Amino acid sequence: MSDSFTPLSRKDMARRVAQDIPEGWYVNLGIGIPTLVADFVPNEREVIFHSENGVLGMGPAPGPDDADPWLINAGKQQVTLRRGGSYIHHADSFAMIRGGHLDLCVLGAFEVAENGDVANWATSANDTAPAVGGAMDLAAGAKNLWVVMEHTTKDGSPRLVAKCSYPLTAMRAVRRVYTNLAVIDVTPQGFRVVEMAPGLSFEALQARTDAKLDLADSNKDPNHG
Template sequence: MELKITGWDMNLVAQKIANDIPDGSYVNLGIGIPELVANHIPKGKEIIFHTENGLLGMGPQPEPDKIDPELINAGKKSVSAIPGACYFHHADSFMMIRGGHIDYCVLGAFQVSQEGDLANWSTGEPNSVPAVGGAMDLVAGVKNVFVITTHLTKKGEPKIVKECTYPLTGKNVVNKIYTNLAVIEVIDKKLFVLEMAPGVEFNFLQSVTEAELHTKT
């Protein structure tokens, strides 16, 4: 399937998520595209970022001349720390997650089903390397799960599907899906389109989405 509409840049998608997360929230960011969210927090809004390798109070990506080689996130990328940040054991980090103390997490996805199931750790192929990390703990313990992903795979296949065919990370766990084409909310196991990128019409969006989409109007 050839996609003729590019839609939003993923930095703009990350900015939309940063705008939607309430002030004062504790947030965990997944590895990869979700990390962009930390760079787009609106001025005056306080978001406390948690990384599962033991930091609460992660800041944006540092400038090259200010990188601390010992200060990294779970994806082994250099990060900064805001004033008041604290460090702790890996086990304590997961206790925060499993104990329901994190308000939001932002994760990538291979597939999201129309009921909010998430598959983001393995394609299930024989030669693929499993990388579940803390994703299963996050979707089970965090109050709100946001997904950020491209709408289609590199091969042009829909990522938003009727039923996930890849190994699941969690069932009925996703609250919102943010792609380069649209913002979609999962309500009562149905997908409702909240916003579409410029030039994207509902019929086109449905044509590149395997799952059934709905509008609130």
């Protein structure tokens, strides 16, 4: 296609997600691009990050002098604890998740369907060695589930689909999708485009999407937002 537009980088996608997280929210970030989101929440905005291996109030990666092998996140990277943070065991950690105490979980995914189904843990029903971790609990339990992912696969296949082809992580769970091309809400009527990468036309976005897209009203009116 001949459109001239600039897809967002991984960092820009993380920065875009961070913009939408209000102060006071309890947030779990999945592995990959979601983990980068924390770097773009300014320190003065108090957002409390949860890591499912038992850390509430997780801070950034340690400097060379305060590295602590006993303090890791769910991606098994060393992290720090913010002032006011606490430790919990696994059952309490997932009680926070499943009990609806987390305001938000941001996950990566392979596919999101227009009804909010999400697939992010296995690429086929007979994966040689499947592994799920906490993804199903997070997807089922958080008050809001946002997905951040590339809009298409490396070979250009759409990841926003009418129906997931990969094994599901959760049914009807996703509220919003942030891709390198757009911000898209999942509504009872399907996908609604909230924002597009600069220079990208709606037609070009639709061409890269399997499911039918709808334009949010604010996007239809050029004088608005």
